[in-house]
Amino acid sequence: MLSRRSAFKAAAGIAATATMGVATGAQAADRVVKVGMDLSLTGADSESAIRTGNGAILAFEEANKYKEVPGIIWDAVKFDDGTATAGQYDPAQAATNARKMVSDKNYIAALGPQMSGAGKAMSPILSEGNLAIITPSSTNPDITDPKFAAQYRPKGKAIYFRTVTTDAYQGPNMANYMAKVVGAKSVYLLDDSGAYGVGICDSFERRCKEIGVTVMGRDRLDPKAADYSAVLTKIKSLNPDLLYYGGVGQAGVKLAKQAYEIIPKMLKAGGDGILGTEMLKGVGFPAVEGWYATNASPHKDEGDTQVKVFSDKFRARFKDSPDDYTLTMYVAARAIIETVKVLVANGKPVNRDTVRDGLQSIRMTNSLIGPVEFDENGDLKNKVISVFRITKNAGKPLDSIDDQYKYLGIAPMS
Amino acid sequence: MTLGDLWLQQLINGLNLGAMYSLLALGFTLVYCIMELINFSHFNVFMVGAFIALGVLKLMGMDGQSVILTGLPLIGVLTLTFLITMFSSGMIGVGIERLLLRPLRAVTGPAAMILTIGVSYILFNIILIGIGGDTRNFANPLPSVAWNIGGAVLRMRDVLIWGITIVLMLGLTYFVQYTKLGKGMRATAQDPEAARMMGVEVDNVVALSFFIGSALAGASGLIFGLYYNYAKVDMGFAAGLRAFTAAVLGGIGNVPGAMLGGVLIGLIESGSSQLIGQLWADVVIFSILVIVLVFRPAGLLGRQAPNKS
Numbered sequence: 001m002l003s004r005r006s007a008f009k010a011a012a013g014i015a016a017t018a019t020m021g022v023a024t025g026a027q028a029a030d031r032v033v034k035v036g037m038d039l040s041l042t043g044a045d046s047e048s049a050i051r052t053g054n055g056a057i058l059a060f061e062e063a064n065k066y067k068e069v070p071g072i073i074w075d076a077v078k079f080d081d082g083t084a085t086a087g088q089y090d091p092a093q094a095a096t097n098a099r100k101m102v103s104d105k106n107y108i109a110a111l112g113p114q115m116s117g118a119g120k121a122m123s124p125i126l127s128e129g130n131l132a133i134i135t136p137s138s139t140n141p142d143i144t145d146p147k148f149a150a151q152y153r154p155k156g157k158a159i160y161f162r163t164v165t166t167d168a169y170q171g172p173n174m175a176n177y178m179a180k181v182v183g184a185k186s187v188y189l190l191d192d193s194g195a196y197g198v199g200i201c202d203s204f205e206r207r208c209k210e211i212g213v214t215v216m217g218r219d220r221l222d223p224k225a226a227d228y229s230a231v232l233t234k235i236k237s238l239n240p241d242l243l244y245y246g247g248v249g250q251a252g253v254k255l256a257k258q259a260y261e262i263i264p265k266m267l268k269a270g271g272d273g274i275l276g277t278e279m280l281k282g283v284g285f286p287a288v289e290g291w292y293a294t295n296a297s298p299h300k301d302e303g304d305t306q307v308k309v310f311s312d313k314f315r316a317r318f319k320d321s322p323d324d325y326t327l328t329m330y331v332a333a334r335a336i337i338e339t340v341k342v343l344v345a346n347g348k349p350v351n352r353d354t355v356r357d358g359l360q361s362i363r364m365t366n367s368l369i370g371p372v373e374f375d376e377n378g379d380l381k382n383k384v385i386s387v388f389r390i391t392k393n394a395g396k397p398l399d400s401i402d403d404q405y406k407y408l409g410i411a412p413m414s
Numbered sequence: 415m416t417l418g419d420l421w422l423q424q425l426i427n428g429l430n431l432g433a434m435y436s437l438l439a440l441g442f443t444l445v446y447c448i449m450e451l452i453n454f455s456h457f458n459v460f461m462v463g464a465f466i467a468l469g470v471l472k473l474m475g476m477d478g479q480s481v482i483l484t485g486l487p488l489i490g491v492l493t494l495t496f497l498i499t500m501f502s503s504g505m506i507g508v509g510i511e512r513l514l515l516r517p518l519r520a521v522t523g524p525a526a527m528i529l530t531i532g533v534s535y536i537l538f539n540i541i542l543i544g545i546g547g548d549t550r551n552f553a554n555p556l557p558s559v560a561w562n563i564g565g566a567v568l569r570m571r572d573v574l575i576w577g578i579t580i581v582l583m584l585g586l587t588y589f590v591q592y593t594k595l596g597k598g599m600r601a602t603a604q605d606p607e608a609a610r611m612m613g614v615e616v617d618n619v620v621a622l623s624f625f626i627g628s629a630l631a632g633a634s635g636l637i638f639g640l641y642y643n644y645a646k647v648d649m650g651f652a653a654g655l656r657a658f659t660a661a662v663l664g665g666i667g668n669v670p671g672a673m674l675g676g677v678l679i680g681l682i683e684s685g686s687s688q689l690i691g692q693l694w695a696d697v698v699i700f701s702i703l704v705i706v707l708v709f710r711p712a713g714l715l716g717r718q719a720p721n722k723s
Contacts, residue, residue: 043547044646084535084542087648193693220693224652226642227434229427230687230695236423237415253549257643261569282549282644284478 032073033350035060035336036101038112038122038133040089042082044250048276048325049114052136053078054318055329056111059337061317069341072350076111076333081118087224088250094118095125102129108355109133109336111329115248116140117195120152123160127153132356134161134336136329139272139296140199141168144377158378161359163328163335163369164296165383167196170271171203171246173385173411174294179213180412182292184242184267186214188235190255192223192247192273200271201246207414216240223251232262241267248273253282260287272296275388276323280399291390292408295324297369299386299407310368323401324386331367338362385411419565424684430572432680433579434641437634438657439664439672440586441627447667448603448623454530455510457654458537459628463503463635464645465541468552470495476553479643483555491555499636500629506537507628508621515624516617534650542647549646552639575641579673582630587669589626599623656683659703665713674714678702 037056039049060074079097083090094113101107102125110126110133113119119138126133142148143160145168153159178184187208191201201218208215216238219231228251235243243266245255252274259268260283269292279288302308310330314322322330339358343350364372373381388405396403415423438460445453474491475481483491510533518526559570590596601609602619610616638653639645660679664671679699686698706714 042542044549046547082547084539084547084647087547087646219687219691222652222692222696224648225692226638226649226653227427227431227683228692229430230424230684231692233420233423233427233684234688237420239415249549254642254644262567278548282551284551287479 030071030073031350032075032106033108033340034075034077034104034106035333036077036079036097036107036110036112038079038081038094038097038110038114038118040082040114040118041078041080042084043086043088044082044278045088045114045248046082047278048323049082051320051323052114052325052329054314054320055136055322055326056333058314058317059330059333063337068337069344071344072340074337077107079112081113081115088248089113089115089118091117091121095121098122098125098131102126102131105351107131108340108350108352109359111136111332111336113138114325115194115196116143116199119143119160120195123152124154127155127157127159130155130157130159130352130356132159132161132352132359134163134332134359136163136332137272137296137325138162138196139164139167139170140195141166141203142195142199144379146377157356158360158374158376159356161332161335161374161378162380163332163372164325165380165385166296167200167203167271169383169413170294170296170385171200171205172207172414174244174269174271174292174387175204175207175211175213176414177387177411178242178244178267178269178292179208179211182242182267184213184240186216186240187242187244188216188238188240189218190231190243190245190247191218191220192245192251193220194223194247196271196273197247199246200273201244204244204246210414214240221247221251221255223247225251226254228255228258229262232258235266236263239266243268245270245274249276249278249282253278256283256291257287268292270294272325275401275405277399277401279390280401280404285392285398288390289392293388293390293405294411295386295388297324297328297386298382298384298410299324299388300327300368301402301407306366306368321400321402327368331364331369331372334367335359335362335364335372338364383413387411415565419563420688422563423566424688425681426566426568426572428681428684429677430575430641430680431683432677433575434634434638434653434676435657435660435679436673436676437579437582437630437637438653439661439676440583440669441630441634442658442661443664443667443669443672444586444623444630445627446661448599448620451515451530452527452658452666453624453627454527454654455533455537456530456627456631457650458534458541459503459506459510460631460635460638460654461645461647461650462506462537462541463499463632464552464639464649465545465550465635466502466632467495467499467636467639468550468645470498471553471555476555478551479554481553481555482557484557488555488557496633496636499632503632503635504625504629507624507631510628511621511624516620519620538647538650545647547647549644552643552645554640554643556640571641575637578633578637582633583669583673586626586630590669595619595622656699659699663703663706663713665715665717667717668713668715671713671715671717678714 660675664675
């Protein structure tokens, strides 16, 4: 907000430029454009929500500070799709947020959501309003799949872009990794009944069957229940090589605790839903040790100079370390900024339609996560699934993702 | 793991669940049999109790799974934690009764019950805003002693939770049946007006029943934390709903009924997870509840409620 004195100066400035003629008029009337950020700030995922959102905030603050796009002031507005009753993201709340963004013409683009269940609720509404959104972490493939276009983008054009790969790769590639690299021959599958969990589990299961890994069974967890000992006992009696869990931390934390008691020696793996501080803090060592997890984006640690510079800036600003989805969020925000920069440089109007079309054709060759280009459905062209394993590093903070999730490499493509 | 071992293990799992549900159901049933009030704030007094216990253990230097105690220090720490947790949650119950429910006591209808739902959400949001929504690692000072019975494993924790549940239930039964205050409670339950005329301090008796019910919820919160090693703001709803179902299944207002209902639901849950899948456990539990209530509307052991003539 402007203080009274600076408001006076600004007014004086406008008056001054007005007398100088029309040429500089555009510069004086800086336009505030809004970018809606849908995050799960309430409930189980609040920590990662803040960390992810801060990635975008940093990008817009820098763009404002250096006046990167002439005549444009960025205003990133947070929307919370988590509710107390759901205890995590709530698709109904996500839909309400999407409606709010669509109904205000000042929103030219959006970022988020973190969760696929929220994305499924938002996508059709955003499509009606032709408001492009870039998700830093929701990986359910259906949302961008042309097969479901009538449901998720009724207006036809891609509006759901991603700076991550989808579970169409995350599940199968991880199945390849567990079978070919780790050597698992049989698996029991659990999902957490959410859109993301069921989807990634489905794709993992399909790939297992294709490559001859025996699927010994599949069950679904109630993420609000406390006790999974009965299903874990059943798994123990079946004795598969691997337990694969598709889902997020709400059930994942309890599952990991109880699995350590009941099936301590079995291999255990999951997707990006269990890649987070919640696992390290909520489960703790030794129970959390040995879980495999994946991430639907390239993993760059601070050995990479570009990432090091970013991490230092991030730590200085937020007193917190970024994680991989902070990077994808930062890159998503950069994609919007770059798009608008090109529009302004070419003298084109900046509105939802031009921003959407601009995003569709953007090419960032050297972003923090490598090359960024979107295909005609909004999916990232560069598809990389990174594999991690929780391996205790006693010398480092025990709740730090960078230190306790050991990067193992890239999962083989199908 | 043979089939016999598997079912023995599922029996142990079911009894653990049952003990947890029974403990929570006791508090429901106690308040109901004195006041004929379904106290929905019980769910979240349980949750707050778990967080109080978490805080007390943290103050004593126990965080996560790093500190394991045995012998006297273990008994000392546990006793102290139990006392503080039960007293604090008991006082929350007294506060709810004294400040909010007493003014409503003369009002008939669902007002008081709706009020307890409101209180439940207030407690939920206080913890959500004050502490946060993520899963907290609960200290576990218990040594991980376990015995193998064939392929099944019986842990000391399992035995402990059964033991505590039985002791609390026996204590409660003794208190209600044989002590003077307990007689006052039963008299109030039967006929508050007559009890008052006979010199029973009805207000104190009601406050006491809230204290005991909420203290039991606090104890359950602590036991839940020690057993599952986590505390989370939404833990009250899922466990509380099952416990409430247990109380109704056994016959609400009936102390042995709460135990029976809890154990039955625990066993059904683990059995159906084994046979059909975890996915269907709730469907089976609530179908059985519906069937039992159709044929025995007062629950398995019959319902006990004050005579409001």
